[in-house]
Amino acid sequence: MRELIIAGNWKMHKGLDDSKKFSRELTGVLRSNDGAKVIPIIAPAYPFLAVLQREFENSPVKVAAQDVSVHDDGAFTGEVSASMLASLQLPYCIVGHSERRAYHAESNEIVREKAEKLMLQKIVPILCIGETLEQRDAGITAKVIKEQLTGCLHQINLYSGKELIIAYEPVWAIGTGRTASGAQAQEVHALIRKWLSVQYSEHLAESLCILYGGSVKPENIEELLNMPDIDGGLIGGAALKADAFVKMVEIAQKYDMEHNK
Template sequence: MRVPLIAGNWKMNKTISEAVAFAQELKLLAPFPGVEVLICPPYPALAPVAEVLAGTEIALGAQNVHWEDAGAFTGEVSPPMLKAAGCRYVIIGHSERRQYFGETDEIIQRKLKAALRHDLIPILCVGESLEVRERGGTFDLIAKQLEGALSGIGEEEIKELVIAYEPVWAIGTGRNARPEDAQEVNCFIRDWLARRYSPVKAGSWRIQYGGSVTPDNAAELLAQPDIDGALVGGASLKVESFAAIIRAAAKAKGA
């Protein structure tokens, strides 16, 4: 059985002191039976938050990574740096990285390979714009994103992989996909992975939903058979709402 992964993507929010205070408060609520919990603070807060989370089951992740181990790449952070800071996961290919920083499928593929090479678990984000959805191009676009990101990466290279379906039109807008629509896309992703790799691997890898996930809609979304957790944005910035989503995941998956 796939353990649901509830991940908080804080984006460009929280100072170091605010991040540490959040981690301390969340730590008091642990453990979270039947659910894996992950928080992804901004870079400056990674190491301080890792110290707070030491000895707990709460995982730490980064929001981005460079594909090289070191070099003249001003402003970038490498996989070894993330590992040294205490990260287990890294988000790759988020729509905001694609939109605002021009990340292409080729760049995302290089980052994915780098993460896997250093035993960081990638959370690969895919998703369509409202324009693409309205013209019926959702599946074609997501297949293209998956193919681009996983091109040249063999099954033997992937110890663990998480896919996050994040419809761009639902991120930070207050709109979210209907549970049945999110399930349809997540099922498509799993079928694609089964054809590309194997049904066994596809059945073991987790596929999240992200896009205005809140305590109010989490239970219905997470009750879907192919939604194995959530990549949470705004609602992950407050312990109360994030914890409510974690509880909803546990209940929805029968933990």
């Protein structure tokens, strides 16, 4: 049975004081999952990873990094290695986000290298894939998604399905206020799960969590969770507000208790 994941990607938002304030608002409410299989995750900026690890120590909230270097160590100014993240005992790290691909020219091969470095350190990559508006309008969404999966997971061994999380983020729905409908998102999630079943195994495909990212908010999270292949959200703007993030976690907890997805 797959867990539900509500992951907040703060991007380059929130300084130290705001990060601490947010974390205390969360820990004051999210003391336990009350039996629900829901994992709340927050991905703050690099300088505050250790701070939030301490803040969330006695809560169900997990901390993720937003990116990682392809290098292990050396003269790479500004880079942070997977082993450095592992020294903080971080369980998760985002790779391949569309903003990294667009603004830093990260290819599928670079994303694959990053995922591999993380997995060697026992950190679960949250692998982001998704098509642009032009690609969707051209009718090549499936082709793009399969190419990204093939490139990003080339020669990467997966066994249990717990070593990786995939986040489908249609680029046209990120930060635009536009959201794929539940049916649109489900179509791509089903395609991803089918690809995994062919390339790996049916068991792995059914065990691996696939998140949706793209203007997710309290108003649409339940519709998305109702789709059979959507296991939560990778959330940007709405995750910057503690009350909205808590609301989405609570909706997921209620959904899980009622449906045991």
